[in-house]
Structure formats: structure tokens, C-alpha cells
Amino acid sequence: MKYILPKHELNSLLERWSVGHAVLAPQKVGAYTEFLPFGAQSELCLEEPHNTRFPPKALFFPQSEAILKYKRNTGQLENIEVEPEKRIIFGIRPCDAKAVALLDTVFAEGENQDPFWLARRAETLLIGLGCHEPCATCFCTSADSGPFNTEGLDALLTDLGSEYMVELLSERAAGLFDGLAHASPAQQKSAQTAQTAAEHAMPKAFELEGLKEKLDRVFDEEIWTQLAQSCLGCGVCTFLCPTCFCFDLVDETQRDTRVRNWDTCMYRVYSLEASAHNPRPTRKERTRQRLMHKYSYWWDHAGKLGCTGCGRCVRYCPVGLDIRAMIRKAGAYESEVLHAN
Numbered sequence: 001m002k003y004i005l006p007k008h009e010l011n012s013l014l015e016r017w018s019v020g021h022a023v024l025a026p027q028k029v030g031a032y033t034e035f036l037p038f039g040a041q042s043e044l045c046l047e048e049p050h051n052t053r054f055p056p057k058a059l060f061f062p063q064s065e066a067i068l069k070y071k072r073n074t075g076q077l078e079n080i081e082v083e084p085e086k087r088i089i090f091g092i093r094p095c096d097a098k099a100v101a102l103l104d105t106v107f108a109e110g111e112n113q114d115p116f117w118l119a120r121r122a123e124t125l126l127i128g129l130g131c132h133e134p135c136a137t138c139f140c141t142s143a144d145s146g147p148f149n150t151e152g153l154d155a156l157l158t159d160l161g162s163e164y165m166v167e168l169l170s171e172r173a174a175g176l177f178d179g180l181a182h183a184s185p186a187q188q189k190s191a192q193t194a195q196t197a198a199e200h201a202m203p204k205a206f207e208l209e210g211l212k213e214k215l216d217r218v219f220d221e222e223i224w225t226q227l228a229q230s231c232l233g234c235g236v237c238t239f240l241c242p243t244c245f246c247f248d249l250v251d252e253t254q255r256d257t258r259v260r261n262w263d264t265c266m267y268r269v270y271s272l273e274a275s276a277h278n279p280r281p282t283r284k285e286r287t288r289q290r291l292m293h294k295y296s297y298w299w300d301h302a303g304k305l306g307c308t309g310c311g312r313c314v315r316y317c318p319v320g321l322d323i324r325a326m327i328r329k330a331g332a333y334e335s336e337v338l339h340a341n
């Protein structure tokens with residue numbers, strides 16, 4: 001089902017949704033955009049050519065969260081239950097919705113399902129906004145996705161100038177657009193044209209076909225030392241990545257609480273073992289882990305690429321390390337060596 005939403009009616013639609021849902025939408029905070037609760041005074045920021053700086057995974061998997069209470073004296077344990085309100089995340093970009101769907105394979109499937117993630121996912125609808133002018137750091141079309149990819153979304157909006165075309169993608173979102181006019185064939189064609197133009201405007205960042213096998217073959221090569229040379233090990237690329245999910249558990253004994261905090265494989269202590277052995281002792285191994293996890297191990301774990309091409313790690317790395325160039329170099333390394341020999 002496809003509808004037309006005039007832009008001047010957007011705020012009143014979000015107000016209508018606010019009765020019964022918490023509505024979160026991108027808004028400016030200083031120099032950056034964040035998902036914040038929508039209210040009467042909200043000024044939405046929907047025109048940026050890229051997503052929010054902080055990834056929406058934080059709305060399901062917070063950066064720091066208490067998960068268990070205990071009493072050391074009695075050995076008593078008390079589970080912490082989450083009772084999330086119904087939410088609509090409006091204006092999420094396709095790369096980030098896809099990232100949420102990817103993280104479902106980690107937190108919502110298999111034998112170790114995460115009750116916190118499951119509870120929040122069950123109560124949340126994702127209403128996406130396609131990217132009609134992706135910025136230079138985005139590379140979703142090279143990463144098995146695209147600026148109008150629908151994976152993980154309940155509905156997708158395409159900007160047609162003075163209106164949006166809304167494509168309904170799930171039954172759960174069916175009532176949200178009641179009362180809107182249906183999109184005419186001409187409006188649907190305009191949306192299709194805008195989507196195709198956006199996809200075609202994005203240059204190819206690397207060849208995905210055969211990349212996993214190439215990376216697997218250069219696991220032991222020196223290329224990783226070169227790639228890691230200017231890395232500071234700050235972890236920004238992983239904390240802001242919408243698909244990174246490493247965490248650490250800490251017992252805060254002052255308040256008898258077990259807390260889960262985001263962690264990163266880019267830190268030396270992340271892989272430091274109690275024996276003092278560290279299987280990833282230098283930035284070479286840690287950089288290799290970051291890239292191999294996204295571009296090789298995710299295929300083993302979920303049959304999917306673990307990068308959505310959102311471009312955050314490219315935009316925010318303080319020394320300008322660009323994962324696209326790193327992947328190109330690592331992928332080409334084998335043939336360079338063969339050629340040289």
C-alpha cells in the first residue's frame with residue numbers, strides 16, 4: 001500500500017501518533033542530529049544527507065544499562081524487568097533500520113536471546129526516510145543495501161518535494177497512515193525515479209563479490225600492520241557503528257548492581273585474558289578483527305554482511321581512516337603479492 005503525506009501535515013500526523021506512542025525523531029543538538037522525543041516545540045531535522053551521529057542501536061541496547069540487582073550478604077538475585085512503552089522511531093535511515101535487523105540475529109535469535117532487546121523491539125515501529133541525496137561518506141549500495149532499502153522497516157518515506165510517498169511495509173504499522181490519500185501511478189513513478197537516481201549517484205566503493213574469501217586468505221599477511229598504522233585505538237568507529245554489539249559486564253558493588261556497558265574490540269584490554277595473554281596484542285590484530293568481523297565473520301554467523309555502509313566510521317574517525325579504502329587495500333593485497341612474485 002502506498003500513500004501520499006503532504007509535508008505540511010507531517011507534524012499533525014506525529015502528534016496523532018503521540019497519543020499512545022512515544023515518538024522519536026531526528027532533531028538538532030549542537031552540531032549533530034539525535035533521535036529525541038517529538039513534542040509541540042520540536043524542530044525536526046530531516047534534510048541532512050546522512051543519519052544521526054549516535055546510532056539508533058542505542059534505543060534498543062543502551063550504552064550502559066543495569067541488568068541485575070543482588071544482595072551480597074544473602075546471595076539474593078533480583079532480575080531487572082524492562083517494560084518499554086510503545087514507540088515509533090520516525091525518520092530512521094535505511095542503513096540503520098537494516099542494522100537493527102542485523103542485530104536481531106545477535107540478540108533475538110538462537111539460544112541466548114536478550115530479554116531487554118526483545119522487549120524494546122516488540123514495542124517499537126521503525127518508520128524510515130530514504131536518502132535522496134546520500135553524502136560522500138555513505139556507501140550502502142556497495143554494502144548489500146541501498147538508500148531506499150526496506151529491510152527492518154515498517155514503512156518507508158520517499159521525498160517528492162512538497163510531499164512524501166509512504167510505502168507501508170508491515171501489518172503492525174497499518175493503522176498509522178489511515179486517512180491519507182493513496183499514491184497515484186504518476187506519484188509512484190516519481191518516487192521510483194528518485195530512488196533509482198539516488199542509487200545510481202553512489203559510486204562503487206569496492207567489489208563485494210568474493211571479498212570474504214580474499215580477506216580470509218590474507219588473514220596472516222602484513223597488510224594489517226599497514227592498515228593499522230595511523231589508528232589511535234580510540235574506538236569511535238565501533239561505538240558509533242550501528243552493527244557493533246560488544247559489551248562488558250561490570251559488578252558495581254557500591255550499589256549491588258550488574259551493569260552492561262558497550263565495549264570495543266579496538267581496546268587492548270578487551271581481549272586481555274586473566275593469564276595476561278592477549279590474542280590481539282597490537283592495533284594490527286585489533287584492526288584486522290574489526291574489518292574481518294564486518295566483512296567475513298558476519299557471513300559465517302548470519303549469512304549476511306555486517307556493515308550497512310552507513311559511513312559513520314568514515315565520517316567520525318579522528319585520523320580519517322576510511323574503511324572503504326582499507327577494504328580495497330586488503331582485498332587487493334593477495335593479487336599484488338601474486339603479481340609481484
Ligand code: SF4
Binds near residue numbers: 320
Ligand atoms: S575511529 Fe579511527 S583512530 Fe579510532 S579506533 Fe577507529 S580506526 Fe582507529
Ligand code: SF4
Binds near residue numbers: 244294308310312
Ligand atoms: S563498519 Fe562503518 S560503515 Fe559499516 S555499518 Fe559500521 S560504522 Fe557504518
